[in-house]
Amino acid sequence: MSIPNIYRIASIFSTILTTCTNLILVILTARYIKKRFGVYKYLIIIFSTVGIIFDATGFLNSPMLHSFDSGFIHLSPIENCFTRHSENNPGFDCHYVLFFGVTCFILLFSLGEVDGYTKEYVNKDFIETYGVVIDEISAFSFIVLDKTYKSYRCQPIFYIIFVTFTMLFQNAIIIFCGFKIRGKLYNDKCKYSPVLLTLHQQFFKTLVLQVTIPTLFIFLPIFLVFYAPFFGFKMSVSSSNVFFLFYMYPAIDSIIVMYVITEYKNALRDLLSDVFCIKNFNSRVNVDFG
Numbered sequence: 001m002s003i004p005n006i007y008r009i010a011s012i013f014s015t016i017l018t019t020c021t022n023l024i025l026v027i028l029t030a031r032y033i034k035k036r037f038g039v040y041k042y043l044i045i046i047f048s049t050v051g052i053i054f055d056a057t058g059f060l061n062s063p064m065l066h067s068f069d070s071g072f073i074h075l076s077p078i079e080n081c082f083t084r085h086s087e088n089n090p091g092f093d094c095h096y097v098l099f100f101g102v103t104c105f106i107l108l109f110s111l112g113e114v115d116g117y118t119k120e121y122v123n124k125d126f127i128e129t130y131g132v133v134i135d136e137i138s139a140f141s142f143i144v145l146d147k148t149y150k151s152y153r154c155q156p157i158f159y160i161i162f163v164t165f166t167m168l169f170q171n172a173i174i175i176f177c178g179f180k181i182r183g184k185l186y187n188d189k190c191k192y193s194p195v196l197l198t199l200h201q202q203f204f205k206t207l208v209l210q211v212t213i214p215t216l217f218i219f220l221p222i223f224l225v226f227y228a229p230f231f232g233f234k235m236s237v238s239s240s241n242v243f244f245l246f247y248m249y250p251a252i253d254s255i256i257v258m259y260v261i262t263e264y265k266n267a268l269r270d271l272l273s274d275v276f277c278i279k280n281f282n283s284r285v286n287v288d289f290g
Contacts, residue, residue, distance in 0.1 A: 007240045011059050014247045018055040021254040022048040024271070028258070032267035040203065044257065051250025058247045064240040066122075066129070071143035071156060071229045072239065073122055073134070074112070107162060111155040112140030117148070125236045144229050160226045167219055171211055178207045199261075206260045210253050218245045 025048045029041055037044075066073045114134055118141040123133045130137075142156035182204050189197055221242045228235070258264045 007064055007238075007244065008062065010241075010244045011062060011247070014244055014251070015055050015059040018247065018251040018254075019052050021251045021258075022051045024268070025254040025257060025264075028264055028267040028271060032270050033263055035199075035263055037199075048250075048254060051253065055247050055250055058243070063243050064238065065225060065242060066125070066237070067225055067228060067239040068122065068125070068143065068236050069229060069232065069234045070121070070145035070147060071141070071153075072225055073118075073139055073141055073143075075134075075137055075139040104162070104166070107159055108140055111159045112142060114139055114141040117146060118143050121147075129236075129238065164223065164226065167222075171215065171219075174207065174211055178204060178211075199263075202261045206256055209256045209260065213252060213256070214249055218242075218249055221245060 026045055029044050029048075033041065062076050064075050066075065119134055121143060126132060126134055142159060144153055144156045144160070145151075146153055181200075185192065185197065185200050192200075225239045225242055258268055
């Protein structure tokens with residue numbers, strides 16, 4: 001089985017898992033959660049919906065990565081109408097647009113152009129691995145080392161630094177806000193009921209896991225792909241597994257919420273009881289947080 005087919009199967013699995021977990025989370029939040037979570041409830045529904053759209057975008061676009069000793073190529077094995085009407089136009093790489101915004105969208109098109117050196121450098125490996133030359137597919141090029149002149153290429157290096165900064169900055173904001181809220185709750189804990197404090201502690205634990213797990217299992221592998229060329233590793237290998245992990249992100253977030261927050265675990269039991277027509281013996285106390 002070819003690498004694109006293997007990745008396509010993995011992408012289907014990721015999309016199904018993300019859609020199911022996020023739909024379950026939306027159903028639990030909208031129908032089965034009895035407590036009033038205030039703004040949390042609406043945020044969970046919004047993030048779950050966006051997660052489904054985000055993952056579906058990646059599934060339709062089928063992005064892949066191929067790592068070389070001098071850099072990496074971000075490609076899509078599916079030819080699209082934009083490829084036919086322009087010189088190697090990468091098309092709408094929507095998952096990047098949604099994730100990093102307009103700035104990254106501009107940088108992708110301005111810094112990720114597939115030039116003559118890239119075509120000469122990667123075509124042999126692409127024919128052996130994917131059965132195509134790079135002109136026949138949508139692709140972004142980030143070859144950081146020019147072996148002809150034995151020098152580094154500034155444009156892909158700038159893009160890698162930008163993406164690294166964006167990821168670290170986003171995580172830093174999340175961590176800062178989380179600890180700031182936790183500190184405020186701790187200082188004013190006498191003003192809140194024990195049930196409300198427990199709820200916020202569970203949300204804080206959820207936040208910590210939602211930062212830690214993706215950092216270790218999603219962003220760290222992406223950084224390895226980005227920075228491997230700077231260490232002189234000799235390789236030509238598909239590294240598309242990082243995209244598979246990347247699109248598992250929404251599913252992981254939803255699973256963490258349902259695992260950590262007690263009310264969601266109880267609601268999930270109720271949902272399963274309704275689906276399988278099993279009488280639910282779990283008694284719960286409904287508390288109004290409004």
